[in-house]
Amino acid sequence: MTNTQYPTGKPHPNRLIIAISSRVLFDLRESHQIFEEQGVEAFSAYQVERENDILPKGEAFSLVEKFLQINERLPGEPRVEVILLSRNSADTGLRVFNSIEHYGLNISRAAFCNGGSPYRYISPFGCHLFLSTDGEDVRRALEQGVAAATLIPGGARERGDEVLRFAFDGDAVLFSDEAEQIFKRDGLDAFTSAERASAKKPLQGGPFKGFLETLQQLQAEFDPEDCPIRTALVTARSAPAHERVIRTLRAWNIRIDESMFLGGLPKGEFLRAFGADVFFDDQPVHCASASAHVATGHVPHGIANQGK
Missing domain, CATH: 3.40.50.1000 (HAD superfamily/HAD-like)
Known part of the structure; x- marks a missing residue:
């Protein structure tokens, strides 16, 4: 995993920041079904038991990967950043971060909301775009004046270039x-x-x-x-x-x-x-x-x- 150090103060004035949910970055359909059918405790136990199992790539994975590669093309301070906003708890989110590290994605900032809506952290992080599978979170982000969209499963493709x-x-x-x-x-x-x-x-x-x-x-x-x-x-x-x-x-x-x-x-x-x-x-x-x-x-x- 590339160890880009982000400054502790305000981001670069021209930095472009995208916020994503864990369910658009990775394919979490199986664990989400457990959450829907069996509840939070069963979901948490499932994720903790499998926290070292790497998650499959989700709909936005290729987009995020290409987006982060832009930093390799520009000298100096990173100009793009991806923030993870998740309804998981930090405990169950460990599997997500283990998968991020496995794929070498430079994502270091996150908010785990333990079942709550993460949209309220979009503005404090200074995000320009929010992608999620939760339509209500997306609507609330739009109400805050942030570009946001509900990602629809099915159309993601691996592209042959880095553009x-x-x-x-x-x-x-x-x-x-x-x-x-x-x-x-x-x-x-x-x-x-x-x-x-x-x-x-x-x-x-x-x-x-x-x-x-x-x-x-x-x-x-x-x-x-x-x-x-x-x-x-x-x-x-x-x-x-x-x-x-x-x-x-x-x-x-x-x-x-x-x-x-x-x-x-x-x-x-x-x-x-x-x-x-x-x-x-x-x-x-x-x-x-x-x-x-x-x-x-x-x-x-x-x-x-x-x-x-």
């Missing part, structure tokens, strides 16, 4: 859901007319705007021809609704490496062609489709998730 690829939906993820509200309320024609009329008016930021801004600051430290991070916008929008998106990103001074305006086509094949390590979308139906191809995070934000 970390993030893909984002537009409305209600990078942007506010102001345009999507018109679409849901009045239909496609009204949405198209409203977007054409507002083409030069930037959209408001969505829950992932801040994360994308911090990610781009990190990208800027690399030669564009040799950057280990790529980003993509993958949206159901099409012309003429594309113009407002382009002008919004320009007004924010944010560069997206690739943009796909699909006009309602399924996103999965495009995400697989991009090689996304993770894709973020607010609409459950799009997440279900994408998760067959790539690791997918549902962002429970905006009008598409009201009442759910």
Whole structure:
């Protein structure tokens, strides 16, 4: 395990920090089933008895591994960090840390909450992104103004290179859901007319705007021809609704490496062609489709998730 020493004071101002739950880093389905069926005591006994058994890799393992490798590409103080936030106790979490050490992941900071929700530690750790399997924890993180998503099992793939690829939906993820509200309320024609009329008016930021801004600051430290991070916008929008998106990103001074305006086509094949390590979308139906191809995070934000 790489022994990177983190300073005891405030993190580097440009450090990018991701918080993850133990259930997205490792495959804990078997032990979680014991927890659901037999309770906390049986779960604790199961984990302690097997604390030296290495856990299988989970949905976010490849993403975390690539993310941490970025520190090897930049001199000086580490510029990225992964924080473990877990509902386990420290006692049962020993198996998780033993597995982290086995795989050589440089993760040294954690909060074990013994059954409680760990979302309240996201802000004290200064996290920019939170990934979990617990939808309620994710919603509470979003309420705190932190980009967050519920990772859907099924689509994680081992990629053949070290480039970390993030893909984002537009409305209600990078942007506010102001345009999507018109679409849901009045239909496609009204949405198209409203977007054409507002083409030069930037959209408001969505829950992932801040994360994308911090990610781009990190990208800027690399030669564009040799950057280990790529980003993509993958949206159901099409012309003429594309113009407002382009002008919004320009007004924010944010560069997206690739943009796909699909006009309602399924996103999965495009995400697989991009090689996304993770894709973020607010609409459950799009997440279900994408998760067959790539690791997918549902962002429970905006009008598409009201009442759910």
